[in-house]
Amino acid sequence: MRILVTGGAGYIGSHVIWQLLEHGHTPICFDNLTTGHADAVRCLLVEGDLCRREQILAAFAEHRPEAVIHFAARSLVSESVRDPRRYFRDNLLGALNLLDAMEAHGVRSIVFSSTAATYGVPSKVPIPEDHPQIPVNPYGDSKLCIERMLISYGRAYGLRSAILRYFNAAGAAPEQGLGERHHPETHLIPLLLEVASGARPRAQIFGRDYATADGTCIRDYIHVLDLGEAHLAALAHLAAGGESLALNLGTGTGYSVLEVLAAAREVTGAEIPAEDCPAREGDPPILVAAADRARARLGWTPTCSDLTSIIRSAWEFHRVRAERA
Numbered sequence: 001m002r003i004l005v006t007g008g009a010g011y012i013g014s015h016v017i018w019q020l021l022e023h024g025h026t027p028i029c030f031d032n033l034t035t036g037h038a039d040a041v042r043c044l045l046v047e048g049d050l051c052r053r054e055q056i057l058a059a060f061a062e063h064r065p066e067a068v069i070h071f072a073a074r075s076l077v078s079e080s081v082r083d084p085r086r087y088f089r090d091n092l093l094g095a096l097n098l099l100d101a102m103e104a105h106g107v108r109s110i111v112f113s114s115t116a117a118t119y120g121v122p123s124k125v126p127i128p129e130d131h132p133q134i135p136v137n138p139y140g141d142s143k144l145c146i147e148r149m150l151i152s153y154g155r156a157y158g159l160r161s162a163i164l165r166y167f168n169a170a171g172a173a174p175e176q177g178l179g180e181r182h183h184p185e186t187h188l189i190p191l192l193l194e195v196a197s198g199a200r201p202r203a204q205i206f207g208r209d210y211a212t213a214d215g216t217c218i219r220d221y222i223h224v225l226d227l228g229e230a231h232l233a234a235l236a237h238l239a240a241g242g243e244s245l246a247l248n249l250g251t252g253t254g255y256s257v258l259e260v261l262a263a264a265r266e267v268t269g270a271e272i273p274a275e276d277c278p279a280r281e282g283d284p285p286i287l288v289a290a291a292d293r294a295r296a297r298l299g300w301t302p303t304c305s306d307l308t309s310i311i312r313s314a315w316e317f318h319r320v321r322a323e324r325a
């Protein structure tokens with residue numbers, strides 16, 4: 001299939017493009033390179049901004065995709081709290097323009113990157129897909145709005161969507177030269193690895209008195225390549241005429257910040273000094289997916305998301321880049 005991948009120059013998108021190629025698909029990356037990297041794109045890169053309607057329409061006219069995977073978004077929670085206008089404008093306008101272009105060109109299938117942030121502070125863990133969605137920041141609000149748009153477009157115009165709510169994406173594909181390169185980096189594992197390699201003096205632990213066994217937050221880490229496999233399965237499901245669905249992508253197992261720190265020390269052999277910092281507003285104590293629906297509906301099972309494999313792959317990517325720099 002010819003698949004338009006918005007945000008394909010970003011962390012998750014660049015891995016998924018490589019996996020699409022491996023499976024014989026023809027991805028076309030549409031990205032404005034605000035947070036993405038052109039050198040991570042292994043297919044045709046169309047530089048363009050989803051907020052510029054004429055640019056996404058032109059990409060559809062020229063490349064005639066049969067399906068879309070929509071990764072492009074602003075996705076920094078704290079920035080969204082400081083500057084909500086940007087988040088609502090870019091994430092929602094981008095999605096509206098994309099859906100218009102799909103409709104104009106008769107493209108009816110979309111896989112959408114949603115997030116555990118749409119659940120807000122969960123009242124039940126592991127979090128099932130039918131848990132109330134009450135985001136606690138504008139980033140989560142913008143993603144939830146897009147989920148609702150997809151459902152309404154489905155009812156009104158026959159659009160079929162796979163809404164994939166990621167928990168914490170992590171890991172890398174070092175053999176392909178792909179990994180996480182966010183600036184600024186806000187994710188725990190790459191931050192710990194920056195400390196391990198000496199690029200940062202110490203790690204920060206935000207909050208030590210959560211109601212968890214060791215007092216630190218617990219998250220569900222999913223390897224980026226396992227995420228990618230779920231996208232391939234979701235595309236196949238839609239291509240076979242399957243109905244729209246909304247699925248969590250996680251493992252169902254959570255690790256605390258201290259457990260991730262211990263695993264990173266073990267993998268890297270580095271001390272990784274860490275300091276305690278105040279808890280951040282709106283950080284739920286535990287985010288762990290109820291992960292069985294994706295298994296049942298897509299036949300998808302994570303195969304490389306054990307914590308050690310995740311950290312080892314990210315460390316390998318990090319070390320190779322540091323050596324080359």
Ligand SMILES: NC(=O)c1ccc[n+]([C@@H]2O[C@H](COP(=O)([O-])OP(=O)(O)OC[C@H]3O[C@@H](n4cnc5c(N)ncnc54)[C@H](O)[C@@H]3O)[C@@H](O)[C@H]2O)c1
Binds near residue numbers: 013048
């Ligand atoms: N990384 C995670 O743990 C995680 C968790 C949950 C959900 N998500 C979602 O997954 C998606 C991908 O996340 P990521 O970590 O790869 O982010 P990323 O920032 O690395 O990638 C986003 C890509 O979209 C591009 N982009 C942004 N706005 C654009 C626009 N208006 N037009 C064209 N391109 C644009 C950026 O240049 C970048 O290449 C995002 O939608 C994010 O909200 C990520």
